[in-house]
Amino acid sequence: MDRWKRVLSSIGPRTVVIGLGAFYIVFSLVWGSVRVQGGTPAGNVVVVSSLIGLLGVALVYGGLALSRSDIRPEFYPDVAGWTLVGFGAMLGMLVVYNSQPADSISNPARAILFLTSFSSLAGFGVGIYDARAKTRATELEETVAKLEASNERLEQFAYAASHDLQEPLRMVSSYLQLIERRSADELSAETEEFLTFAVDGADRMRRMIESLLEYSRVETQGEPLSRVELDRVLEGVLDDLHGPLSESDVEVTMDSLPAVTGDERQLRQVFENLLTNAIEYGGTGPTTVHVSATRDGPWWNVTVEDDGIGIAPDDQERIFDVFQRLHSREDHPGVGIGLALCERIVERHEGRISVESELSEGSTFSVTLPVIDTER
Structure with missing residues (x-):
């Protein structure tokens, strides 16, 4: 096949x-002209000749x-x-057909010209579709390759920026704290x-840089997707959040959760962010959080x-x-990247995350995750 392509390329x-x-x-x-001179009625000849000629014109125009x-x-x-395949296939069929005396074509020249021109044009159409x-x-492969290269460059930039920026930020924070300690008796209230604000700003910038770096490396630093038991993941998150849950008077209940195809470490981040938000935005009284899952074809819909x-x-x-925030830092601290990180992780799992909510009525976050292949 490649040899024929090279031959056709050399010819043009x-x-x-x-x-x-x-x-x-x-x-x-x-x-x-030959048929008219041989006595065939001109009307019939013109119709057939025009059809063959028009098919030839279509090929010329297409080329x-x-x-x-x-x-x-x-x-x-x-x-x-x-x-050429269209031309050759039809020509071959006509030759085979005409080789049988009982089935020979009465006007082989006309049949060959008309049918092979038609099949050539059909082959041209198939070739256009295939090409x-x-x-x-x-183009899609090239676009994907460009995106992968772009993502790699962005990750390298994010890593370099985070490394290069964090060092001077640590230095600023350290020296401000040193000034505060050494000159405490000489400084006015x-x-x-002002020093406290400056230190807090430097620390907040460092946390934002670290969060942005983590966000940029979801794809490249993730583990291969495999079987993940969501029950076990959620239990681990609840153990980690035992202190904050007790202090904030939040009760978490859960149905039996399924196993999914995913990255266990990243899915743990998703649950941790969603439960941390439920704690942070739970209001003044006792708060209840319920985690459940329902099957929807090849997807599990997990709700918090x-x-x-x-x-x-x-x-x-x-x-x-x-970095989108709905509340002031004084009311609710944080850098505003947690849910963006959740969305990027879920998208890496080819799922999606959404929310349904009303003010003072609570929120329901829904995460779709793929069912394990063997269970589909």
């Missing part, structure tokens, strides 16, 4: 298609238009190859307050439902953006 794929079309145009005229199409030049030989599909596939302060409808899309 467009030349092959245009030449075949020109062949039909010329020979339809020659055949028509000329290839350079203006969205097909990549490296796939032109495929178009020419399919055109266009290969063009799309190649207002100056001490709380009866906390809720989210306004206009803010429900915005909360998944990086």
